[in-house]
Amino acid sequence: xxxxxxxxxxxxxxxxxxxxxxxxxxxxxxxxxxxxxxxxxxxxxxxxxxxxxxxxxxxxxxxxxxxxxxxxxxxxxxxxxxxxxxxxxxxxxxxxxxxxxxxxxxxxxxxxxxxxxxxxxxxxxxxxxxxxxxxxxxxxxxxxxxxxxxxxxxxxxxxxxxxxxxxxxxxxxxxxxxxxxxxxxxxxxxxxxxxxxxxxxxxxxxxxxxxxxxxxxxxxxxxxxxxxxxxxxxxxxxxxxxxxxxxxxxxxxxxxxxxxxxxxxxxxxxxxxxxxxxxxxxxxxxxxxxxxxxxxxxxxxxxxxxxxxxxxxxxxxxxxxxxxxxxxxxxxxxxxxxxxxxxxxxxxx
Amino acid sequence: xxxxxxxxxxxxxxxxxxxxxxxxxxxxxxxxxxxxxxxxxxxxxxxxxxxxxxxxxxxxxxxxxxxxxxxxxxxxxxxxxxxxxxxxxxxxxxxxxxxxxxxxxxxxxxxxxxxxxxxxxxxxxxxxxxxxxxxxxxxxxxxxxxxxxxxxxxxxxxxxxxxxxxxxxxxxxxxxxxxxxxxxxxxxxxxxxxxxxxxxxxxxxxxxxxxxxxxxxxxxxxxxxxxxxxxxxxxxxxxxxxxxxxxxxxxxxxxxxxxxxxxxxxxxxxxxxxxxxxxxxxxxxxxxxxxxxxxxxxxxxxxxxxxxxxxxxxxxxxxxxxxxxxxxxxxxxxxxxxxxxxxxxxxxxxxxxxxxxxxxxxxxxxxxxxxxxxxxxxxxxxxxxxxxxxxxxxxxxxxxxxxxxxxxxxxxxxxxxxxxxxxxxxxxxxxxxxxxx
Numbered sequence: 001x002x003x004x005x006x007x008x009x010x011x012x013x014x015x016x017x018x019x020x021x022x023x024x025x026x027x028x029x030x031x032x033x034x035x036x037x038x039x040x041x042x043x044x045x046x047x048x049x050x051x052x053x054x055x056x057x058x059x060x061x062x063x064x065x066x067x068x069x070x071x072x073x074x075x076x077x078x079x080x081x082x083x084x085x086x087x088x089x090x091x092x093x094x095x096x097x098x099x100x101x102x103x104x105x106x107x108x109x110x111x112x113x114x115x116x117x118x119x120x121x122x123x124x125x126x127x128x129x130x131x132x133x134x135x136x137x138x139x140x141x142x143x144x145x146x147x148x149x150x151x152x153x154x155x156x157x158x159x160x161x162x163x164x165x166x167x168x169x170x171x172x173x174x175x176x177x178x179x180x181x182x183x184x185x186x187x188x189x190x191x192x193x194x195x196x197x198x199x200x201x202x203x204x205x206x207x208x209x210x211x212x213x214x215x216x217x218x219x220x221x222x223x224x225x226x227x228x229x230x231x232x233x234x235x236x237x238x239x240x241x242x243x244x245x246x247x248x249x250x251x252x253x254x255x256x257x258x259x260x261x262x263x264x265x266x267x268x269x270x271x272x273x274x275x276x277x278x279x280x281x282x283x284x285x286x287x288x289x290x291x292x293x294x295x296x297x298x299x300x301x302x303x304x305x306x307x308x309x310x311x312x313x314x315x316x317x318x319x320x321x322x323x324x325x326x327x328x329x330x331x332x333x334x335x336x337x338x339x340x341x342x343x344x345x346x347x348x349x
Numbered sequence: 350x351x352x353x354x355x356x357x358x359x360x361x362x363x364x365x366x367x368x369x370x371x372x373x374x375x376x377x378x379x380x381x382x383x384x385x386x387x388x389x390x391x392x393x394x395x396x397x398x399x400x401x402x403x404x405x406x407x408x409x410x411x412x413x414x415x416x417x418x419x420x421x422x423x424x425x426x427x428x429x430x431x432x433x434x435x436x437x438x439x440x441x442x443x444x445x446x447x448x449x450x451x452x453x454x455x456x457x458x459x460x461x462x463x464x465x466x467x468x469x470x471x472x473x474x475x476x477x478x479x480x481x482x483x484x485x486x487x488x489x490x491x492x493x494x495x496x497x498x499x500x501x502x503x504x505x506x507x508x509x510x511x512x513x514x515x516x517x518x519x520x521x522x523x524x525x526x527x528x529x530x531x532x533x534x535x536x537x538x539x540x541x542x543x544x545x546x547x548x549x550x551x552x553x554x555x556x557x558x559x560x561x562x563x564x565x566x567x568x569x570x571x572x573x574x575x576x577x578x579x580x581x582x583x584x585x586x587x588x589x590x591x592x593x594x595x596x597x598x599x600x601x602x603x604x605x606x607x608x609x610x611x612x613x614x615x616x617x618x619x620x621x622x623x624x625x626x627x628x629x630x631x632x633x634x635x636x637x638x639x640x641x642x643x644x645x646x647x648x649x650x651x652x653x654x655x656x657x658x659x660x661x662x663x664x665x666x667x668x669x670x671x672x673x674x675x676x677x678x679x680x681x682x683x684x685x686x687x688x689x690x691x692x693x694x695x696x697x698x699x700x701x702x703x704x705x706x707x708x709x710x711x712x713x714x715x716x717x718x719x720x721x722x723x724x725x726x727x728x729x730x731x732x733x734x735x736x737x738x739x740x741x742x743x744x745x746x747x748x749x750x751x752x753x754x755x756x757x758x759x760x761x762x763x764x765x766x767x768x769x770x771x772x773x774x775x776x777x778x779x780x781x782x783x784x785x786x
Contacts, residue, residue, distance in 0.1 A: 072673075076619055079677060091430045092455075095517055095536040096567045096586050097682045100623045103565055107619055 070117065077108045350784045351718060351731045354769070355409055357394070358777035360722065370773035372760055376440035376448065379764040382410055382771055383450060384778055385435025389419040391452055391505075393463065394778075410780055414463050416505040419454040431456050437522050439531070441544075449508070451531060455518040458533055460509035460544060466502045470494040514540050514550045521571045527578040534571035534583060537564075541595070553601045554583060554593065569684075570629050576636045580605075584641055588625030592652065608650055610657045620672040620681065628684035633693040634765075640696055642687040645669060647698050647708065662708045662715065665700045667738040667749045680754050688763045699758025702747065703774045704734055720758060720772045720779040731781065 080101045112118040359368065367388025374383050382394040395413035422431040433454055441449040447464040472494045476482050517535035524531045532553070533540050539554035554571075558564050567586045574580035579595045591604035612621060624644035632639045633649075638659070641648050645666060648658035664685075668675060675681040680701075687698040699705045700717070708715045717734045724731055737746035760773040768783030 073619070076673070076676075083679075091432050092424075092427070092518065094682070096520075096569060096626070097679075099564055099567050100586055100626060100682070103622055104619055106565075107622070 073108055073112070077105060077112075080105045080108070351716075351770075351781045352784050353725050353727065353729045353731060353779070354782045355780040356722070356725050356777055357392075357410075357412075357780075364776045368776040370760060370776060370778060371434050371436060372438050373762040373771050373773045373778065374438045374440060374450075375762050375764050375771070376450075377442050377765060379766050379769070381413065381440070381448060382762070382780075383438045383440065384771075384773065385418065385438050385452055386776075387432075387434040389417055389421070389433030389435060389454065391416055391418045391435060391438065391450075391461070393448075414503040414505050416461070418452045418459060418461065418507075419457065422456070436519055439522050439524050441524055442528055444528075451522050451524065453519050453522050453533065456512070456515055458511040458519070458522060458542075459507050460511070461505050462508045463503060463505045466504060467499060468496045469499050471497050509544065509547050511542055511547050511550070514542075520569060521583075523571060523573040523581070525573045525578050526576055530578070532571060532573055532581055534568050536567040539568065539571050539581075539583060539601075551599070553595060553599070555600065555602060569627050572630055572632055572639075574636055575632050575634060582630055582632070582639060584627035584630040586626040587622060588627055588643060590627065590630060590639070590641060590650070606652070606655050608655045608658075610648070616669075618672065620676060623676070623681055624672065629686040631687060631689060633689050634691065635693055638693065640687055640689065642685050642698055644681060644683075644685075647687050647696060649696070649710070660710065662696070662706075664698055664706050665704075665736070667736055668701075671749065675754070678754065680757075683757055683759060685757075685759050686761060688761055690763045690768070691766045695763075697761050697763060697770065699761055699772070701754050701757050702752040703756040703758055704736075705758045705761055705772055718781075720774040720777070720781075722777075725779070728784075730784070 083101050084098060084105070109118060112121070358370075359365075365388075367386060367390075369387045370384050371387055372383075372385040375381070376383070380396045382396075384392050384394075386392075391414075392412060393414045394410035396410050397408040399408045418435055419433040421433040423429075424431055431454065435452050435454060437451075437453050439451045441451070441460075443449075447462050450461050450463070452459055452461060471478065472492050474483075474488060474491055474494075475485075511533070515533065515535040515538065517537050519533055519535045521534040522531060523534075529545075530541055530543050533542065533550075534554075537555065537557040538552055540550040541553050542550045554568070556566065556568060565587075566589075569584050569586055571581060571583035574582070580592060581595070582590055582592045584590045588609065590608040592606035592608070593601035593603075594605045595601060597603070597605065612625070627641045627643050629642040630639060637652060639650050639652060641650065641658075642664075645668060646664055647662045649660040649662075650658045672681060685699050687696060689696055694711055695707055695709050697705060697707045703720045704717050705720065706715060706717050717736070718731045719734050735743075735746045736752070737743060737748050742748050756775065758772055758774055762771045764770065770781050772779045772781065
């Protein structure tokens with residue numbers, strides 16, 4: 001079972017507005033200075049307030065949707081997507097559970113589509129094309145203290161669960177203090193989605209080998225966060241040629257239809273390591289891996305060998321709102337299988 | 350007044366995963382009680398006759414037979430393990446001296462014969478006592494073998510193996526009232542088998558969509574009607590129950606009756622669907638009612654009324670405000686079972702913190718009891734438990750936040766005739782009985 005303490009610690013039951021059981025898990029430190037958050041409230045809010053409704057004009061009332069509800073809904077969405085992905089399968093995952101979670105995700109997505117939040121997210125994703133934007137976004141989300149983050153050296157107090165969840169739980173905890181949660185929550189999905197961090201956020205042998213910054217452990221943790229951000233960011237698949245932390249995650253490196261270059265993807269990693277260029281070796285390793293999608297059958301029935309999509313791709317496959325051609329690229333699957341195999345050997349699983 | 354009778358299983362705090370009990374079932378007479386565990390083993394307990402010394406006590410259940418029913422397997426095609434966990438055990442009605450039961454894991458159903466041997470033949474002509482063949486030239490006279498008593502030996506042997514019929518995980522098996530056929534249900538399909546034929550089964554329900562991405566509903570449980578061999582029901586993850594008549598069509602994708610309670614719009618949340626998912630469906634012994642268990646409640650349905658249940662019992666309504674946490678830690682997906690007593694006047698189901706609940710349908714009274722080692726003194730009366738929901742916690746009450754969600758009672762069974770219940774608490778089996786006084 002994945003570490004759920006982070007959200008549990010601060011999860012709020014949304015509709016009844018009562019605080020849920022708080023688990024005895026670690027308390028998240030307040031990582032994001034208020035000022036930082038506020039900075040990001042505006043860009044994300046702008047699309048909403050600028051009056052660009054997208055295809056289905058959300059009713060004005062929707063815009064006044066409580067930020068707390070919206071945040072919680074986002075948190076539930078992310079939690080659900082993690083659950084769908086987290087099946088580190090030795091045994092086939094429980095189909096009933098997967099279907100129920102998938103239905104929950106659909107419901108949230110439908111609701112978000114109706115009140116326009118989905119469009120905001122999609123637009124923001126579309127807008128955040130250039131690495132620079134992403135850089136900024138992830139930088140803010142990643143760093144704990146200014147100097148530490150910049151250096152990319154400080155050990156992360158982030159929960160193992162991953163930035164995404166830790167982040168949201170932070171949001172919830174500080175709800176009273178900062179008004180800009182909505183934006184942060186909508187921001188997070190803007191992060192790259194290509195390869196969703198799966199599971200037990202384990203060691204990343206790839207990074208170990210590459211050892212860009214010389215500190216493997218930090219890189220792994222950082223990379224986990226980045227991966228999460230990345231996955232969140234791009235709901236249309238992008239090249240995520242970064243190396244995932246586990247063999248399975250190599251599968252999940254999900255490469256997009258609109259060929260983003262590895263450089264852009266690696267660009268996001270550069271947040272943590274502001275200066276080093278993308279590793280050419282890594283890029284090459286992943287350069288010819290095509291986007292791979294996986295069909296829900298796979299998700300739900302746990303075909304371990306097939307590569308998996310990032311969460312938002314999953315959403316697209318689930319919803320009719322954003323139909324995606326789920327072409328199963330057999331060729332890339334074999335590549336990814338090989339990759340998977342290599343990763344397994346490296347990881348020694 | 351329920352009292353503790355026995356507890357089976359290790360006391361050790363450290364529970365081995367393989368020892369976790371995954372199913373409990375009395376046979377038709379109540380003489381035998383079978384349990385299956387995650388390690389693929391079946392343990393059968395037999396009711397001993399009452400002792401003359403203590404007539405006020407019903408007899409105890411002692412181990413009768415233990416055998417390894419299923420072994421872990423590997424699906425090479427999907428590179429996935431197939432768990433050996435026993436999902437369900439169902440007894441066949443007894444027809445001769447031997448006992449038969451069906452046990453199933455995710456993929457394979459097996460018919461086991463449990464027979465006693467308390468005599469053996471001695472004095473064979475062609476082989477000696479060790480079993481060695483005697484030299485024919487040494488045989489000078491004929492003798493008739495004699496049956497001699499021996500220590501009782503209980504043997505379990507697999508008589509039929511029903512394999513390769515389910516792509517998805519088997520969640521239910523149910524013996525038909527004709528005693529010749531049985532059904533097995535997985536997430537998307539239900540098959541009808543003949544007990545004698547292992548290489549063929551009829552697919553009677555198939556809800557797999559052509560495009561798996563359109564899958565939004567799965568089968569969660571299925572059961573044959575206790576008297577009408579052509580009728581069965583199956584429940585879904587969307588809180589619906591379909592009753593099908595096999596006489597209508599070979600493929601019962603179209604239901605005869607559709608049971609669904611309209612949703613209460615005021616309590617709608619993102620978790621509504623998940624908590625409406627039915628984890629168990631059981632016909633009453635009379636065959637007139639059926640009971641369904643969803644996450645927070647148990648509902649009794651009259652088979653003649655499809656639009657709503659006739660009775661609804663809240664099992665642990667105090668969890669409604671905790672659904673988000675329960676979703677996060679996956680407890681919201683726990684599949685609780687439910688059972689009827691022999692006369693259909695009471696129903697029982699499990700909850701968390703090793704609590705289980707009983708509802709009397711006539712008096713509408715309910716009781717919460719706990720299966721714990723602390724209250725396990727011989728013949729000790731079980732004290733009713735209460736979970737405090739409000740701010741003030743009375744003495745002896747337990748607050749919702751103190752509940753142990755790892756201690757869940759998913760499997761319970763009620764003796765078909767007497768007031769004896771078997772409650773599986775993780776790796777321990779508790780047997781309680783109603784005091785006769």
